[in-house]
Amino acid sequence: xxAAEFETPKIREYPIIPHLQEGVMAHxxxxxxxxxxxxxxxxxxxxxxxWKEVAIEKMGELTGKYRSxxxxxxxxVKCGACTDKCHYYLGTTxxxxxxxxxxxxxxxxxxxxxxxxxxxxxxxxGAEDLTEEVLDDWYSYFHQCSQCRRCSVYxxxxxxxxxxxxxxxxxxxxxxxxxxxxxxxxxxxxVIGNNLGLPEPALADTLEGLEEDVEEETGVQVxxxxxxxxxDVLVVTPSAxxxxxxxxxxxxxxxxxxxxxxxxxxxxxxxxxxxxxxxFIGSYENMRKLALRIREAALDLGVKRIVFxxxxxxxxxxYSFLNTLAGxxxxxxxxxxxxxxICEVTHGLIQEGRLTLDPSKNDDMVITYHDSCNVAxxxxxxxxxxxxxxxxxxxLRTVCNHYVDMPSYSIKEGTYCCGGGGGxxxxxxxxLRVKGALPRMEALKNVVDDYGVTHMAAMCAICKSQxxxxxxxxxxxxxxxxSLHQLVSNAIVLQPEGKExxxxxxxxxxxxxxxxx
Amino acid sequence: xxxxxxxxxxLFYVATAILLVFTAHKIWxxxxxxAPLKIPTTPAPTTRSxxxxxxxxxxTIFESLFKSNKWTWLFGWMFHFxxxxxxxxxxxxxxxxxxxxxxxxxxxxxxxxxxxxxxxAGLWARRLFVDRVRYISxxxxxxxxxxxxxxGVTGALMTFVEHTDIVALKAFFLxxxxxxxxxxxxxxxxxxxxxxxxxxxxxxPFSKLLxxxxxxxxxxxxxxxxxxxxxxxxxxxxxxxxxxxx
Numbered sequence: 001x002x003a004a005e006f007e008t009p010k011i012r013e014y015p016i017i018p019h020l021q022e023g024v025m026a027h028x029x030x031x032x033x034x035x036x037x038x039x040x041x042x043x044x045x046x047x048x049x050x051w052k053e054v055a056i057e058k059m060g061e062l063t064g065k066y067r068s069x070x071x072x073x074x075x076x077v078k079c080g081a082c083t084d085k086c087h088y089y090l091g092t093t094x095x096x097x098x099x100x101x102x103x104x105x106x107x108x109x110x111x112x113x114x115x116x117x118x119x120x121x122x123x124x125x126g127a128e129d130l131t132e133e134v135l136d137d138w139y140s141y142f143h144q145c146s147q148c149r150r151c152s153v154y155x156x157x158x159x160x161x162x163x164x165x166x167x168x169x170x171x172x173x174x175x176x177x178x179x180x181x182x183x184x185x186x187x188x189x190x191v192i193g194n195n196l197g198l199p200e201p202a203l204a205d206t207l208e209g210l211e212e213d214v215e216e217e218t219g220v221q222v223x224x225x226x227x228x229x230x231x232d233v234l235v236v237t238p239s240a241x242x243x244x245x246x247x248x249x250x251x252x253x254x255x256x257x258x259x260x261x262x263x264x265x266x267x268x269x270x271x272x273x274x275x276x277x278x279x280f281i282g283s284y285e286n287m288r289k290l291a292l293r294i295r296e297a298a299l300d301l302g303v304k305r306i307v308f309x310x311x312x313x314x315x316x317x318x319y320s321f322l323n324t325l326a327g328x329x330x331x332x333x334x335x336x337x338x339x340x341x342i343c344e345v346t347h348g349l350i351q352e353g354r355l356t357l358d359p360s361k362n363d364d365m366v367i368t369y370h371d372s373c374n375v376a377x378x379x380x381x382x383x384x385x386x387x388x389x390x391x392x393x394x395x396l397r398t399v400c401n402h403y404v405d406m407p408s409y410s411i412k413e414g415t416y417c418c419g420g421g422g423g424x425x426x427x428x429x430x431x432l433r434v435k436g437a438l439p440r441m442e443a444l445k446n447v448v449d450d451y452g453v454t455h456m457a458a459m460c461a462i463c464k465s466q467x468x469x470x471x472x473x474x475x476x477x478x479x480x481x482x483s484l485h486q487l488v489s490n491a492i493v494l495q496p497e498g499k500e501x502x503x504x505x506x507x508x509x510x511x512x513x514x515x516x517x
Numbered sequence: 518x519x520x521x522x523x524x525x526x527x528l529f530y531v532a533t534a535i536l537l538v539f540t541a542h543k544i545w546x547x548x549x550x551x552a553p554l555k556i557p558t559t560p561a562p563t564t565r566s567x568x569x570x571x572x573x574x575x576x577t578i579f580e581s582l583f584k585s586n587k588w589t590w591l592f593g594w595m596f597h598f599x600x601x602x603x604x605x606x607x608x609x610x611x612x613x614x615x616x617x618x619x620x621x622x623x624x625x626x627x628x629x630x631x632x633x634x635x636x637x638a639g640l641w642a643r644r645l646f647v648d649r650v651r652y653i654s655x656x657x658x659x660x661x662x663x664x665x666x667x668x669g670v671t672g673a674l675m676t677f678v679e680h681t682d683i684v685a686l687k688a689f690f691l692x693x694x695x696x697x698x699x700x701x702x703x704x705x706x707x708x709x710x711x712x713x714x715x716x717x718x719x720x721x722p723f724s725k726l727l728x729x730x731x732x733x734x735x736x737x738x739x740x741x742x743x744x745x746x747x748x749x750x751x752x753x754x755x756x757x758x759x760x761x762x763x
């Protein structure tokens with residue numbers, strides 16, 4: 001089905017808060033999941049007859065299970081602090097994309113059925129019956145939230161619209177109105193192990209091809225091990241890293257880093273996906289099932305550490321939730337955090353002087369860096385708060401001579417979502433994705449014009465896919481988005497067939513003393 | 518004993534009971550609901566004491582709101598800080614003898630009424646004139662501001678323009694505490710002021726005023742950022758674990 005036509009928003013010199021245009025995005029809806037996929041995840045195949053009762057009951061169940069939801073529904077005072085913070089509002093001007101208005105789609109139903117004033121005086125307090133129109137609005141606007149948490153930074157009570165979107169999606173799944181993109185993908189991971197549905201042979205083949213490519217280019221045999229028992233490190237990375245551009249160049253970067261540091265590592269065909277779409281649909285159970293695959297793979301392969309590749313929401317689930325969902329990880333080496341981010345590994349190795357880097361290899365680029373929303377606002381790197389901002393920047397400044405930050409309101413904790421996160425990276429939502437990218441595009445244009453920035457680095461599979469898709473709409477080139485580890489890969493100087501590398505990556509004792517440092 | 522005195526005495530008991538019981542119920546509800554996942558908005562403190570400091574900043578200088586919008590922050594802070602001083606000053610009507618620090622606060626508390634009213638007026642102006650805030654406002658959001666303004670105005674009138682018999686009023690409240698009622702002065706402004714306060718007390722546990730207890734329970738603000746160091750598992754989530762392969 002062809003996407004409806006729409007106009008790409010104009011990039012303005014200074015960001016201006018737009019005036020409201022009601023209903024302009026009401027038509028934006030992702031495809032509904034087919035019964036087959038719904039049922040695989042344990043949800044009704046299609047909208048159940050008594051959907052209203054089921055939804056209201058589910059709502060009550062969720063407020064009892066999640067303190068966040070209960071507190072957030074009661075606490076909002078409608079101060080308006082969040083109203084101009086969502087990239088989807090800024091890009092679409094639809095008032096229901098203001099975080100508080102999005103929450104209110106949920107809150108008005110909560111008030112109607114679960115609060116006294118809402119039962120007695122619904123009109124007075126903005127409470128509303130759950131009707132088909134309301135459900136329609138839910139389906140539309142809770143799939144216009146990328147769960148990026150920017151609104152929660154600015155809310156005086158820390159209300160996080162992501163929590164409410166997740167609850168709304170869980171309720172919609174429970175009544176049989178799930179989203180095709182997310183639920184199909186989750187189904188694939190449960191069966192095959194990754195979002196793309198790449199089975200083991202295809203994966204092995206791809207990795208072999210990569211080994212050949214890298215050897216051809218560098219003259220060095222850099223390995224991309226798969227299912228190697230006894231390796232020290234299990235690397236879990238978004239499956240887009242196996243084939244998409246520029247993701248794959250990031251994967252090559254990880255391999256070169258491990259190669260040069262002499263760390264034995266492996267990928268797993270069973271846990272070949274870092275992303276955990278269970279979070280997007282607010283399903284603790286699905287999220288847990290997906291996370292357990294990683295635990296099982298780590299146990300099965302007998303690794304000592306788990307390292308995650310470049311992915312945003314994945315890193316949130318990994319950093320913030322993995323220990324909860326699939327822990328305790330007492331079978332791993334306690335001298336490393338579980339899990340680690342690939343940037344933490346690379347940064348540590350740089351500090352120890354274990355990587356030979358030539359930043360002039362990246363001299364053809366002026367780099368800026370896009371903080372991925374869920375890395376910035378839902379996780380950490382290193383042992384200090386804010387390490388998630390500093391560590392990637394320190395790596396970039398080490399591997400590039402020309403680095404510039406985008407305007408301060410658009411980076412670090414104030415970073416704008418790419419426009420494709422939270423289960424929205426699907427072609428049926430292209431209008432939303434293009435419009436939602438506007439704030440980031442404006443910030444980027446700013447440094448392109450003022451500092452001659454040529455490329456933007458990112459370390460999230462969704463960000464990378466999203467930007468390569470929407471850049472052309474804003475007159476940038478697709479390849480102006482690069483992987484952070486792609487720049488590391490460019491800069492790393494490999495010694496062709498050095499003596500010390502003769503038994504490189506053979507799993508076992510060989511690398512241990514180097515690694516223990 | 519006049520009918521007015523009896524009615525207000527009863528109303529104050531009822532309103533206080535509603536306020537305490539239903540707010541306590543809400544607090545219990547918040548405390549009981551588990552937070553199954555670590556969701557602090559990062560960068561977040563990595564220690565308990567860091568979290569206490571973060572919460573103190575939120576509660577005293579409204580740190581997040583300051584990041585968001587300077588006008589809303591200014592008006593909101595003026596209102597809340599003004600209200601705090603006004604409320605503390607009111608302690609003199611409920612205590613005998615009056616505590617020293619309440620005596621000290623008296624002049625500040627008196628004039629804080631203007632700061633509070635100015636803040637409320639600013640907030641209402643935003644609600645009326647900023648299209649985004651107008652869009653998200655229900656009638657109750659406007660009425661809540663009107664109620665607070667009316668309470669503030671009637672109070673300020675009694676402080677600065679038309680004094681009521683404050684000695685008798687204090688006797689009335691002390692009588693309420695001792696269950697030994699004294700007559701309430703029959704001043705129109707006072708009656709309006711007290712009626713609105715009673716209304717506010719009754720509304721409190723059923724309205725957005727729950728943000729007052731709610732802010733203490735917000736997981737995005739009160740959680741320690743240490744998920745890798747310490748395993749965090751909620752009750753219902755751990756039951757899931759035992760029923761499944763771990």
